[in-house]
Amino acid sequence: MDFKSVVFYLFSAVLVFASLRVITARNPVRAVLYLVLAFVSGGGIWMLLEAEFLAITLVLVYVGAVMVLFLFVVMLLDINLDRLREGFWSYLPLGATVGALMALEMGVVIGGSYFDLFENRVPALVTDSNVKEIGRLIYTDYVYPFEVASVILLVGIVAAIALTGRQRRQTKAMDPARQVLVKASDRVRLVSMPSEKLEDSVPQAGE
Known part of the structure; x- marks a missing residue:
């Protein structure tokens, strides 16, 4: 077994483990972190298959943007874990059926090349x-x-x-169009006030 095969099986084992922990972890934050680990492992497998664009897209888009957003949403929301676990067993038959159909489809697609079920079309190198x-x-x-x-x-x-982006009435925002049309003469007013004498303002002794 060469080094490439060892790395492939290592990434595959980590991917399967992380995928199982996503659906079995009780803490939603840990489930999101396991999903990030699954995406990174999938990106490593894409790199081994010489699909660099898919690997970079998987890491940058899903891990760098989508999963970080999910992680912040899960951490900021007050999630009642007991309430989420109430309907788990009721949805188990439907989830198992969908999972079995997906596994069957993947088996047909992957096994088709081994049993010559599809026409082999080798792309140009x-x-x-x-x-x-x-x-x-x-x-x-x-x-x-x-x-x-x-x-x-x-x-x-x-x-x-x-x-x-709805405008709120409570916010004190400036209108740039009205602010540009403002003149100094409209905002500043000079008032001429006569000066007062000092002896008139200071009280005399005996008063």
């Missing part, structure tokens, strides 16, 4: 790296779908900001 090849395809053959997807994401971001 590329001399460049995986990331460079994907970048070339995105910005040449699939540039229009890529731009359409970026516009859709931009519209979604603007819509989310417009829906959540």
Whole structure:
């Protein structure tokens, strides 16, 4: 057994263990941390399969953004753990059925190559790296779908900001348009007041 196989089995064992701990851990914070470990192990397996783009995307997007957000949400929310465990056994048959179907589908797809169930289509070998090849395809053959997807994401971001960024009446915010039109003569007024004499303001002795 070579070193690559040893590393593959090591990452696979960590991935399976972390996946089981995600659904069996009682503390939701620990479950999220185990899910982060599962994603990192999956990224390592993708690197062994020479799929650098998928490995980097898995680590940066899911571990670096999504799971950190989930971790903060779980830590900030006051979650009643006893209430969450009440309906666990009632959903167990449905969850076991869905898991069995997923395992069956994966077995058919993976075992199809061994039993010649599908037509073998070997892709052409590329001399460049995986990331460079994907970048070339995105910005040449699939540039229009890529731009359409970026516009859709931009519209979604603007819509989310417009829906959540409501103006509050209690906030004391300045209107830049009105602030630019302000003149010094409208805000500052000079009042001419006569000066008072000192002997008039100081009381005399005997008064």
